[in-house]
Amino acid sequence: MNNRKYWLGLIKLHNLGPKLIKNLLEYFGDAKDIWMASQQKLCQVPLIGKKRSQQIIKDRESIDLNFEVQRLKNHQINYLTLNDEEYPYLLKNIHDPPPVLFYKGDIKLEDIISLSIVGSRKCTNYGQKIAKRLAKVLAKRGFTIVSGLARGIDTVSHQGALEAGRTMAVLGSGLDVIYPPENEELMSNITQQGAVISSFPLATPPHGGNFPKRNRIISGLTLGTIVVEATKKSGSLITANYALNQGREVFAIPGDITKKQSFGTNNLIQKGAKLIQEIDDIISELPLEDWLELIGVEDSLKKKEVDIELSDLESKVYNKISSTSQEFNEILKMIDISAGQLNSTLLKLEVKGLITQLAGNRFVLND
Structure with a gap:
């Protein structure tokens, strides 16, 4: 049990993403062994080298692992590592999954029956209505609905799911940084009927560069991604692209061609995304x-x-x-x-x- 704390140290090391941590784990076999390794040993790991190994040694000296564990307890936050059996099965099977997942609430085996619903922050009334109704009906059918707690489509998707079943929210910040702030109550409600999840350590602010990483987790947790509305450069299209690369299904709601929020979804359909007109259009496509x-x-x-x-x-x-x-x-x-x-x-x-x-x-x- 005590060895789990070394994973908390690994993700706080500078400039070490999932790929490099994976290389370290493949070489050393265990997070504790990485933490205790000499610079000479670290240099032997592919893509680490002298400069990175020096940085790892320096960072280790400034990280108090027991403090990190206690801080999570103080915030009533749990975490899973890639070595834990409870780590979400679908997410573990993507390329370079996040080494650690922080969460509030509970993550269940049945959450494998899941779909993500994403879309524009500046959505139309039509988009809000469709997303909320879709989330509620799918949750009633036993699906866990995954989204990103953002304004717009994400928010109403969580709300719809909560009316009938389970939902999970993936953040682009630490779990102690609520973003957007007006969704604090929604976040609390989600922990009662699902989980709020992040791959980022506590106190991580919601920087723009975090959201593509968050989107990758949203699609990775689910069997398929449903895009309700998306502008030409919407982050929802990034999520859809991740889903395709992960071998998951992509669905889209057709929209009014005169609305900019419909450009992304209509374009996805042109490129082969499954067009949704009713719930069975989704169920029939899921493997x-x-x-x-x-x-x-x-x-x-x-x-x-x-x-x-x-x-x-x-x-x-x-x-x-x-x-x-x-x-x-x-x-x-x-x-x-x-x-x-x-x-x-x-x-x-x-x-x-x-x-x-x-x-x-x-x-x-x-x-």
């Missing part, structure tokens, strides 16, 4: 089975732990499903819950490897 199968191979131990930790509602639904396929409405008639609750619960049971969804919205127990 849920492929991801679940992959997790079943590489994350089987974690899944076994989750299998025996069903909520009361999950147990109730699970006990109504048989080895003979059943249609959604057939299951719904047997249980006194809403269609939204059943949708969400069925998705969670599928994530945990207990059931499989078949064609025609039918479900069956796994062997």
Whole structure:
């Protein structure tokens, strides 16, 4: 447990991004060993060299690891490292994922069933309405909605998700620096029904250069990214590009061609992004089975732990499903819950490897 604190030191070393930290970890094998290494040893790591190794030695002397740990405790902030099993599966599988994730709230295995919704800060009333409605409906269907807590589309996406389920916000600052400041209450609400996340150490201000890094995490956490509105140079287009490079789906809401907020989304559609007219346009394109199968191979131990930790509602639904396929409405008639609750619960049971969804919205127990 004590070795985890060395990760906090690594991300505070000057001019060491995820790629160089990855090189160090591959060479030394452990964050503590990096922290204790001599300059001679550090020089042997690819792309580190004499100058960087000298800087690492100098920086180490000025970083109090126990102080960093205590400061996080004082702010009630948790953190995950790449070595932790709880580190988000989808994010861990992008190129050079962030070595440390700071968070408030809780991060769950079921958050793999997730979509990001992003868009313009200066959005139209139409964009706000669509984003909020979309987030609410998807959250009701069991998706965790991920966005960036920014003004405009991000804000209403979080608000819509909170009305029906879980949401996660990724910041471009330290978790103790609330930006924009008017979203302080929203941030607090999100920690109750999801998590607020950052890859940046405490006290990091929201500099412009931080937001592309934040956008990379937003897309990396999710199965796909939905762009609601975007101007020609919108940061949302950066998020969409990251999603494509990460092998994730990209969706776009078509917009009024006379509005500048529609240029980015309409252009994405021209280039091959999936056009959204209804929720099924999203669901049908997501490779849920492929991801679940992959997790079943590489994350089987974690899944076994989750299998025996069903909520009361999950147990109730699970006990109504048989080895003979059943249609959604057939299951719904047997249980006194809403269609939204059943949708969400069925998705969670599928994530945990207990059931499989078949064609025609039918479900069956796994062997």
